[in-house]
Amino acid sequence: xxxxxxxxxxxxxxxxxxxxxxxxxxxxxxxxxxxxxxxxxxxxxxxxxxxxxxxxxxxxxxxxxxxxxxxxxxxxxxxxxxxxxxxxxxxxxxxxxxxxxxxxxxxxxxxxxxxxxxxxxxxxxxxxxxxxxxxxxxxxxxxxxxxxxxxxxxxxxxxxxxxxxxxxxxxxxxxxxxxxxxxxxxxxxx
Amino acid sequence: xxxxxxxxxxxxxxxxxxxxxxxxxxxxxxxxxxxxxxxxxxxxxxxxxxxxxxxxxxxxxxxxxxxxxxxxxxxxxxxxxxxxxxxxxxxxxxxxxxxxxxxxxxxxxxxxxxxxxxxxxxxxxxxxxxxxxxxxxxxxxxxxxxxxxxxxxxxxxxxxxxxxxxxxxxxxxxxxxxxxxxxxxxxxxx
DNA sequence: CCATAAATATGCAGGCATGCATAGATATCG
DNA sequence: CGATATCTATGCATGCCTGCATATTTATGG
Numbered sequence: 109x110x111x112x113x114x115x116x117x118x119x120x121x122x123x124x125x126x127x128x129x130x131x132x133x134x135x136x137x138x139x140x141x142x143x144x145x146x147x148x149x150x151x152x153x154x155x156x157x158x159x160x161x162x163x164x165x166x167x168x169x170x171x172x173x174x175x176x177x178x179x180x181x182x183x184x185x186x187x188x189x190x191x192x193x194x195x196x197x198x199x200x201x202x203x204x205x206x207x208x209x210x211x212x213x214x215x216x217x218x219x220x221x222x223x224x225x226x227x228x229x230x231x232x233x234x235x236x237x238x239x240x241x242x243x244x245x246x247x248x249x250x251x252x253x254x255x256x257x258x259x260x261x262x263x264x265x266x267x268x269x270x271x272x273x274x275x276x277x278x279x280x281x282x283x284x285x286x287x288x289x290x291x292x293x294x295x296x297x298x
Numbered sequence: 299x300x301x302x303x304x305x306x307x308x309x310x311x312x313x314x315x316x317x318x319x320x321x322x323x324x325x326x327x328x329x330x331x332x333x334x335x336x337x338x339x340x341x342x343x344x345x346x347x348x349x350x351x352x353x354x355x356x357x358x359x360x361x362x363x364x365x366x367x368x369x370x371x372x373x374x375x376x377x378x379x380x381x382x383x384x385x386x387x388x389x390x391x392x393x394x395x396x397x398x399x400x401x402x403x404x405x406x407x408x409x410x411x412x413x414x415x416x417x418x419x420x421x422x423x424x425x426x427x428x429x430x431x432x433x434x435x436x437x438x439x440x441x442x443x444x445x446x447x448x449x450x451x452x453x454x455x456x457x458x459x460x461x462x463x464x465x466x467x468x469x470x471x472x473x474x475x476x477x478x479x480x481x482x483x484x485x486x487x488x
Numbered sequence: 489c490c491a492t493a494a495a496t497a498t499g500c501a502g503g504c505a506t507g508c509a510t511a512g513a514t515a516t517c518g
Numbered sequence: 519c520g521a522t523a524t525c526t527a528t529g530c531a532t533g534c535c536t537g538c539a540t541a542t543t544t545a546t547g548g
Contacts, residue, residue, distance in 0.1 A: 117495085131412045135326035138535060149497050150536095156495090160537065209412055216409065218466035222321045222399060232466035258475040261463070262456055265476050269459030273451070276408035276422035285448040286455050293483055307525085328505060339527050340506095346525090350507065 118156045121146050125168035130210040134165060134220025134227060162224070169227040172213045173234040177241075184241040188249060188294045191242075192263065196287035199271045200280045208278040211271050238264050251297050259297060263290050308346045311336050315358035320400040324355060324410030324417060352414065359417040362403045363424040367431075374431040378439060378484045381432075382453065386477035389461045390470045398468040401461050428454050441487050449487060453480050 124146040128137040139153055139161050157163040179198070183191040202210060214231045221228030242260030247253055266286050273282035314336040318327040329343055329351050347353040369388070373381040392400060404421045411418030432450030437443055456476045463472035 133323055133325055133409055135323055136410075136413060139537095140535060148495095151497055151540095152495065154537075161535090211409060215462055218462050219323055219401060219406065219409065220326075221465060223326060228466055232463075232468065235463050235466055235472075258479050261460070261472050261475040262479040265459030265463050265472055266452055266456040267459065268462055269455030269457065270451070272405050272408050272458055273422075273425050273455050275411060276418055276425055278422065282425075282451050282455055285451040289448050289452040296486065329507095330505060339525095341510095341527055342525065344507075351505090 117148070117152070121148065121153065121156060121164070122168050122171050125164055126172050126213050127210065129165070129168055129172075129213045129216050131206070133216045134224050137165065139164065162226075165224060166226055166230075169213065169217045169230055173230060176214065177234060177237055180238050180241050184245040186245075188242075188245055189291050191245060192290045192294065193287050196267055196270070196283050199267065200274070200283045203271065203274050203283070204280060208275050211275050212268060215268050215272070235264060246294065246297075249294075249298055251294075255297065259294065262293075266290060307338070307342070311338065311343065311346060311354070312358050312361050315354055316362050316403050317400065319355070319358055319362075319403045319406050321396070323406045324414050327355065329354065352416075355414060356416055356420075359403065359407045359420055363420060366404065367424060367427055370428050370431050374435040376435075378432075378435055379481050381435060382480050382484065383477050386457055386460070386473050389457065390464070390473045393461065393464050393473075394470060398465050401465050402458060405458050405462070425454060436484065436487075439484075439488055441484075445487060449484065452483075456480060 121142060125137060125142050128141055128145060132141075139150065142164065143150055143153060153164065154160065157167065159166075180195070183195055186194070199212065214234050217224070217227035218231035218235075219228075239257065239260045242263050243253070243256040246256035246259055251259065267283075267290075270282045270286040274280055311332060315327060315332050318331055318335060322331075329340065332354065333340055333343060343354065344350065347357065349356075370385070373385055376384070389402065404424055407414075407417035408421040408425075409418075429447065429450045432453050433443070433446040436446035436449055441449065457473075457480075460472040460476040464470055
């Protein structure tokens with residue numbers, strides 16, 4: 109038996125799929141484009157993803173959720189006045205590096221619910237986890253639980269929205285303004 | 299010459315296209331589905347939109363922008379404490395009525411920039427106008443211009459983000475929490 | 489080195505979407 | 519009513535995408 113069990117190629121495909129989802133959305137991401145962008149062949153894709161396109165897309169979204177959630181869990185250990193600018197700066201840098209073509213893949217998954225319900229549901233659960241993490245961070249700073257939950261929801265929603273505004277306007281201004289206002293708001297809530 | 303000049307059918311097609319964009323995004327909206335949903339024939343579509351799919355999609359986005367912008371301009375004549383809940387309530391009702399399948403078509407246009415740059419650019423301009431309107435409203439309530447602009451950006455971004463969170467979670471909670479927090483924030487800023 | 493499995497490459501059928509062309513139906517005006 | 523323009527319907531060619539099947543290559547274990 110050979111059993112190479114080489115996960116590198118599969119991971120590379122998953123990453124490429126994520127990148128394409130960020131640019132073209134769930135519906136706009138095809139196996140042919142993933143093949144072109146990752147350099148393999150169509151046969152390889154069905155080897156790594158027997159479930160076809162659905163499995164490939166779902167894995168890409170799961171992978172992105174795992175990665176981003178870990179990042180947010182880390183940010184939640186910092187003071188909010190640091191965590192919020194860091195989170196926004198991450199998206200700003202990603203947007204700018206792609207010339208404002210690549211947004212949040214989780215938001216893309218959320219909006220692809222009509223054709224792909226599973227990634228959309230996963231996105232909903234991921235957002236809930238992110239809100240929880242932010243709320244915990246705010247509770248640690250002395251904000252009551254109910255208010256912390258509401259402010260956490262506002263923060264996640266505002267950052268996701270700011271990324272969309274930034275892509276449409278090809279500008280980092282929305283993200284910067286939103287970060288400033290969120291920090292000021294959390295500061296005032298303490 | 300007959301020259302019926304009957305814009306009703308064309309308008310119905312434009313509206314159907316908008317609805318499909320809200321559910322399936324720009325890339326997920328095809329002429330065949332528009333024909334199926336609006337009841338006409340493919341020939342009619344090319345009669346009304348000689349530019350093909352691109353013209354149809356662009357007109358749908360322009361129409362949506364015109365309509366929503368008029369609504370926001372009206373909201374901006376009200377006190378912010380009324381305007382913000384009304385705006386959120388509109389999206390909440392639309393989301394709920396569609397069983398959390400239909401979001402904001404302008405956000406969908408913003409995210410479709412890779413394949414359709416024109417609607418994405420229009421979305422960016424529309425967002426700028428909405429932010430201006432909100433900022434004017436806040437200036438009227440005594441908030442300094444710079445702060446008003448930042449708060450207006452935060453409000454538009456947060457509402458758009460809350461709609462996405464709501465669709466993913468199939469819940470109106472994100473929109474309600476965001477509306478409450480935005481009202482409290484504007485109230486405190488005066 | 490050889491047998492076996494992993495990984496890659498390619499072809500084919502079916503379905504869908506676009507764009508265009510070509511008819512046919514409908515309505516309006518003189 | 520007849521002529522003209524609008525509107526609708528349908529077919530064809532092309533290309534893309536998926537899923538599956540079928541080689542072919544590569545690598546590993548014995």
